[in-house]
Amino acid sequence: MLRIQLKVIKGITDHVKREAPVEACGYLAEKDGIVIKHYELTNMNASEVRYSMDPAEQFAAVRSMRSAGSNLRAAYHSHPRTQARPSAEDIRLAYDAGLSYVIVSLLDYCIKSFKIKNGTFEKEAIEIIDNNHSDLYQRSNDVIGLRENS
Numbered sequence: 096m097l098r099i100q101l102k103v104i105k106g107i108t109d110h111v112k113r114e115a116p117v118e119a120c121g122y123l124a125e126k127d128g129i130v131i132k133h134y135e136l137t138n139m140n141a142s143e144v145r146y147s148m149d150p151a152e153q154f155a156a157v158r159s160m161r162s163a164g165s166n167l168r169a170a171y172h173s174h175p176r177t178q179a180r181p182s183a184e185d186i187r188l189a190y191d192a193g194l195s196y197v198i199v200s201l202l203d204y205c206i207k208s209f210k211i212k213n214g215t216f217e218k219e220a221i222e223i224i225d226n227n228h229s230d231l232y233q234r235s236n237d238v239i240g241l242r243e244n245s
């Protein structure tokens with residue numbers, strides 16, 4: 096279960112829309128079991144089909160999390176033109192089985208979370224923490240559907 100504040104969902108969504116059609120990527124920080132902040136990282140590939148995080152920014156983000164009393168919970172990236180499903184490369188590059196991998200699809204406006212290990216993945220449930228703004232976001236167990244006009 097990935098528990099995440101609504102403001103973070105909005106922040107991620109804004110980020111990936113801003114970077115499109117290039118893939119966006121970043122980290123999600125957790126405190127007390129809830130994702131409370133996203134860190135936008137540079138996609139060094141500046142590619143529409145793959146991403147590579149800037150190692151210096153990764154290091155700085157983790158340092159910032161630690162000083163704020165939070166920890167790295169998940170990595171996210173966007174799929175501007177494909178569904179929210181790990182690609183073969185996403186599976187190959189998933190380096191930490193303890194992290195969640197969040198994928199935002201701009202094809203069907205879905206956010207999904209996955210655990211990836213040993214070359215396979217499984218979907219993880221997402222819970223949004225906030226009951227205001229439910230008009231903007233639909234929750235259905237493990238898929239967050241974003242309305243296109245939101």
Ligand SMILES: [Zn+2]
Pocket residue numbers: 172173174181182185198
């Ligand atoms: Zn991907």
